[in-house]
Every structure is written in structure tokens, then in C-alpha cells.
Amino acid sequence: MRKQPRQVRSRQMVERIVAAGRSVLVEDGYDAFSTNRVAAAAGVSPGSLYQYFPDKTAILEVVVDRYSEETAERVAAAMSDRIGGTGLAVVRDIVDALLTALEADRALLRVVSEELPLARSRARRDTLERRISELAATYLLARPEHSRRPNAPMATWVTVLAIETIAIRWVLDQPAIERDQLIDEIVALVGGYLVS
Amino acid sequence: MRKQPRQVRSRQMVERIVAAGRSVLVEDGYDAFSTNRVAAAAGVSPGSLYQYFPDKTAILEVVVDRYSEETAERVAAAMSDRIGGTGLAVVRDIVDALLTALEADRALLRVVSEELPLARSRARRDTLERRISELAATYLLARPEHSRRPNAPMATWVTVLAIETIAIRWVLDQPAIERDQLIDEIVALVGGYLVS
DNA sequence: ATTGTATGCGAGCAATCACTCGCGTCACAA
């Protein structure tokens, strides 16, 4: 942020810009995400935009960060709720929550995970993935009796990666698989792997 | 292709362009993949480039298709070799072959799977994934006794997706996991899932 | 040798983009 918006007017403008960024991204794709376009969509001049954002990517970052944060929050909530639970029922609930969170905004998920070059910038990659990994690690480490895998961090990595990918791809590609069936399969996959 | 190169001279030029495209992609990333840049790297004028390629993406397509084809070929070969085998030894060998194929050109794999917008164009997405899925389906369907999953296509989809993602991410991110350990984990993952 | 075609060149065009700057307007404190 180049400058803090102090008055109500400017804070609303910043909001309009972020909202416009999100909608340009969703409706026209990343290629159309130009500063002029976002400004126009926000009903704002290009110059105004640069009073609060240092450059184009800063706008993108806010949009993406908000989405990641929001999604991660939902999944994390489901995981926290179930942190005391036992067995595969926990996995089931978490996968369910993950799917629900991802289904909330398919269009944005598509852009974020398929078009964005920023999503791959190593550094700030996947708030979502990191937070879920941490929570999963907590769960797995807290209940070693549930895992016959010797190497816990690696098991966590494999599990989280597999679940995350399958969930995202199912939401985006919508293969001919029922939601409940999918959850069964994922539970079977990690169940056979982790639980004795 | 806008025109077929008839003489040796022009065929060599097309080759130089494709090679230059690949090297620009690998060394400078997708953002630097401009027609002028590729032409310069190939020691060719921008005009010449457009005699055989209709537009920028056509060059990209050739580069990516070649890479996908090449990688898929290697994995498919390993799978064909093992089509008669039994049990998890097959899975082990296939995963090994997949890792080897992916390790062959890390730099290009990175660009293809992380930067390219084309890689996500639904239509020509993942020659690799499709071919492996087909082969995997053949294997799984041919040996129903090896699977306690009722829905074979779905099991195939889940398995291939999980293996592919984990392999790619391991090659690209190089987490602190030994190669042999990784293979063990993947075998354990799909073993617990598929095999009784 | 001549002619027709394939090949190759590179200056440059039209469009786009991220971003700036000078100027006018507005809110708020005194």
C-alpha cells in the first residue's frame, strides 16, 4: 500500500477497486486483468488506483489473499472443531468442509489455481495449503496410534497434497462422480494409508 | 502451421525456432517468451518466424507438445513393459519410471506446470495425464482381483491424479524426502487403497 | 541462362500496457 486511505470516501474506493479486480478476474480471466480495465470496472481513474496500490500485482495480491484466507478459514474451522475426534469420521468431515469451501467460488478457484502466475510465486504460495498442513500435522502428530507410517511429516505432506489436489480437480473438472462417492474414495485412500 | 517448409534450409530454421522457444522458456520463463525474443534467440528475423507459425502460441504448442509427448512416451513404455506383472511391484516400477521421466527436464517441467497458461486450456491439457490414465485403466480393469474398489473409473482417476501430483511436486519442490522413501510412500498410498 | 517460387530479412505499425503528473475538488479543522 502506497498510502493509507483516511477518509470514508477513499476507503470505499479501495473497496470498489478490490471488488472490481475480483470481478474482472472472474469474468474476464487473468489476461484481461489490466490496471486500466480494473479501474474502469471500479468506476475509478487509473491515477486514483495508484494512490493506494503501488502496482498491478498489489491489487491481485489483495484479491487472492482474501480468497485464500477466507477458504483456509473455513477449512481450518472444520478441522479445529474436529480436533478431538477419532478415526476416519474426522477425515470425512474435513474433506466435506474442504469441498464445501472450494465450491463456494468455483470461478475464482479456477482463475487462482489455473491462470495466476502469482499463485506459483513460491513465496506467498498457498496460505491455504500451509495452514491445512499445519493443522493436519497437529492432528496426525497428536494421534500417532492412528498412523502406521514411520515418517509423520512425509505422511502429512503426501496426504494433504493428495486430498487437496483431488478436491480441487473434482470441483473444477466436475467429472461424473457423485460428491458422496468422492468423499468415500478419499477417505478410503487416506484411510488405507494412515490408519491401521 | 502457415506454410510447409520445403527446402532443407527452412526446415532447419523451423527447428532452430522451436529449440530457441524451448530455451527461452527454460532460461527466461514464460513472461519473456515474446516473438521477437524467440526470433532473436534463434538467430532469425521476426518476419521469418511468421512464415511457418501462424502466431506466438503455435510455437509454444510445438514446444509443449514435444515435451509432453516425450515424457508420456517414457512412462507409457514403463507401463507397457509391466502390463503383465502383478501386485505392487508394478506400481513401484511405474512410479519410478514417472519420477525418472519428470526429473529429465526439471526446468521445463516447472515452466510447463507452473507458468504456462496454455497448460490449463482444458482442450489439449495433459497428453501425459490422459495417456497414463488410459494405461492405468487398462491395468486396473484387467486385474479386478487387485482392487476392492467398486467403481473402477473413479479409482483410476483418483489414483492417477494423486500419483501424478505427488510426483510432480516432489520433483519441483524437492522437499527433504529421499527418492526411495517417496516411492515407498506412494506405493503404500495406492496399495492401501487399491489392493486387498 | 532464365524464370518462377521458396525463403529470409528487418524496419516499422498499430495496439496495449503499466504507470505518472498537473490540476481541480472535496472534507475537515481552526
Add this chain to the structure above:
DNA sequence: TTGTGACGCGAGTGATTGCTCGCATACAAT
């Protein structure tokens, strides 16, 4: 009411891009 800084505007700039076109050269067929 007035002064001051926050705010907002939008034409414009410099750079880059994908791509074309007129022209020169190399080759092949006659």
C-alpha cells in the same frame, strides 16, 4: 469562513508487444 492536505481525475508517456510488408536473395525447373 478559510486554509490545508487528502482525494480524485484522465490525458498522456515511454516502453513493449505481436505481427506485417516490401524487398532482396537463394534455389529449382526448364
